[in-house]
Amino acid sequence: MIVIFGIKEKLNPIKAQLSDVIHDCMQSVLGMPEDKRAHRFIPLEKEDFYYPGGRSDAYTVIEINMMAGRQVETQKELIKSLFKEIESQLSILPIDIEITIKEQAPHQWGFRGITGDEANDLKYKVNV
Numbered sequence: 001m002i003v004i005f006g007i008k009e010k011l012n013p014i015k016a017q018l019s020d021v022i023h024d025c026m027q028s029v030l031g032m033p034e035d036k037r038a039h040r041f042i043p044l045e046k047e048d049f050y051y052p053g054g055r056s057d058a059y060t061v062i063e064i065n066m067m068a069g070r071q072v073e074t075q076k077e078l079i080k081s082l083f084k085e086i087e088s089q090l091s092i093l094p095i096d097i098e099i100t101i102k103e104q105a106p107h108q109w110g111f112r113g114i115t116g117d118e119a120n121d122l123k124y125k126v127n128v
Contacts, residue, residue: 001038001040001065001066002022002026002038002039002040002062002063002064002065003039003040003041003042003062003063003065004018004022004039004040004041004042004060004061004062004063005042005044005049005060005061005063006041006042006043006044006049006058006059006060006061007043007044007045007046007049007057007058007059008043008044008045009046009057010057010058010060011041011043011044011060012043014090015041017089017090018060018086018090019037019039019041021082021085021086021089021090022039022062022082023037023039024085025078025081025082025085026078028081029074029077029078029081030070030074030078030128031125031128033123036123054095055095055096056093056096058092058093058096059096059097059098060086060092060096060097060098061098061099061100062082062097062098062099062100063099063100063102064078064099064100064101064102065102065104066101066102066103066104066126067103067104067105067106067109067116067126068103068104068105068106068126069103069106069126069127069128070103070126070127070128071127071128074128075101078101079099079101082097082099083097083099105117106119106126
């Protein structure tokens with residue numbers, strides 16, 4: 001589950017392309033399947049989005065929620081891949097991108113009527 005925040009005038013026009021970039025990175029680094037795209041865009045009014053100095057109106061926050069299990073190096077590779085690909089494909093500078101990874105234990109996830117630790121048919125690996 002990924003939540004993306006930004007100023008609506010900047011975020012709305014690029015939502016589809018940004019979703020593609022994020023999902024491509026999730027696939028290449030984490031091995032996520034094509035059909036595991038779960039992105040939520042939260043476009044905000046400029047007056048509702050306070051951000052650090054030195055950033056532009058393109059400032060974008062990406063929160064990645066995932067089951068615990070990925071190695072530190074894998075998580076770092078994902079973050080660096082996102083910075084690189086977002087800059088390359090959308091011309092948003094890394095200074096204007098903030099990425100957080102929030103991990104929860106598998107038993108704290110619920111989907112398809114079960115908890116994550118009960119799922120034995122995932123089409124991707126959590127421990128990578």
